[in-house]
Amino acid sequence: MINICKNFYLNIVQVQMINNLRLTMRSLSSFFILCIVLSINGMTCDAYLELYDFGPGTIGAPMLFRVDSHNGPTGPSYEFRFKFDQLPQYDKTIVLNQYIVDYVVTFESVKAGNYTVQIDAWTCNHGVPFDSLGTLNSTFQLTDSLTGTIAVNDNPRKRVVSTAETFKLTARTKYYFNFFNSANISYKWIINDEPQIESEGVIRHSFSQPQLNNISVIVTATKTNGSRLIQKSGTFNLTLESKDPITNLTIDGPTEVKVFERVQLDCKIHGGTPPFQYEYTFWMDKPYSEYINVIKDSNESFSSLIRYFSAKGTRTAKIVARNDISSIEKRMEISVY
Structure with missing residues (x-):
């Protein structure tokens, strides 16, 4: 009788182990199927949207919006939807086979100020949006003036210089495809409230004593774009600290x-x-x-x-x-x- 009970108990344990094994196999199968589906849909990548607007933009000149989905080449094609809340006439949907997109916009007949753009990105199958990569909202600035920087020895980030050296100062406009390179451009340099004789985009200057130096250049550009005459002016500013070596x-x-x-x-x-x-x-x-x-x-x-x-x-x-x-x-x- 004892042996019969023992055998019966062992049979029950064996049945439970087999059932548990079957459940585990089913769970693993479901997990691998889910992984395959997610991989096909492009969801296994850590996608996120990043915008480079290369602003502020000048009204009447091209402005570049570059969006990187950081998704890698996982989808056959991508769809990027640009929506400008205050400027709907510039809304655009772009479909391409790259996960980075460039949208070049020339804003015309608008007021200077801050504007917002919403960008939605999708992966597509056979041209149909299939999987959302996310939504990005950003603010950008439009101005009616030229924008640019002053570079010291071709370095736009340099902020400290030596009193023992002479430095090259370069006025640089920043526009997509160098929009104003073909324009007639004039320059007026002012250093520590003193106008400089040089009228070129590049001048050389030295600082004789340790101090903060305020540098500005007034840039005026005139060009013909088709039948339109475009004239813009702007002031680029830089504060340099000169120090003794x-x-x-x-x-x-x-x-x-x-x-x-x-x-x-x-x-x-x-x-x-x-x-x-x-x-x-x-x-x-x-x-x-x-x-x-x-x-x-x-x-x-x-x-x-x-x-x-x-x-x-x-x-x-x-x-x-x-x-x-x-x-x-x-x-x-x-x-x-």
């Missing part, structure tokens, strides 16, 4: 010390406009490897570093002094006995 670095300190004896290095920066940074590096290869690095920020031209060395050997000391526009380096040997 470091001319010398002197170091006062011992070249021979005992183990655990106090070592003080006194550094003096000559010239230069603060803030400064001091970097002290000590290293030794024999009798064992050692490397020490210390960085100090300071507004003072004088700095001291105190160290103790716990073992014999010759250390190479490298001291670097920097400010925003220059750096100078000195080296010395310190023998520890």
Whole structure:
């Protein structure tokens, strides 16, 4: 009787294990089928929309809207829908086989101000929108003036310069396909409230003392576009800080010390406009490897570093002094006995 009950119990356990296995297989099958469906629909990619509007835009000149869906080449085609809330006449739907789209718009007969655009992106199958990649809402600016930048030595991000150098200043308009390159353009430069004699788009200038320098250039462009005469003006502004470079670095300190004896290095920066940074590096290869690095920020031209060395050997000391526009380096040997 006991054996019969045991066999009956084992049979029940076996049936439950088989049923559990079947349920697991069904779940796995459903999971893999879902993954295949999502992959076919292009949903396994982490798509998101990013807009580059290359603005602000000038009324009457082309403005580029570039949308990147970051979806990769997973769909046979893509549909991008541009909807301008206040300017519906410029709404447009673009279908193409790339996940990045460029829409070039020339806004005419509109007022200067801020506007909004909504962009919807879809993947398509046989030309029919199938899977939404998302919606993006953005604000852009339209102006009736020329827009552009002033580049220093061809670098539009440079904001600090040396009083010891002469720099090239370049006025750059920023338009799609260089729309105003064929125009007749005039320039009027003003530096620290003083008009400059040069009337070209590129001038050279130096700054004799540390200070903030306000630079502006008034640009006027005139061109014929078909039967229309287009004339636009704009002022590009830039604030540059001029600083004196470091001319010398002197170091006062011992070249021979005992183990655990106090070592003080006194550094003096000559010239230069603060803030400064001091970097002290000590290293030794024999009798064992050692490397020490210390960085100090300071507004003072004088700095001291105190160290103790716990073992014999010759250390190479490298001291670097920097400010925003220059750096100078000195080296010395310190023998520890």
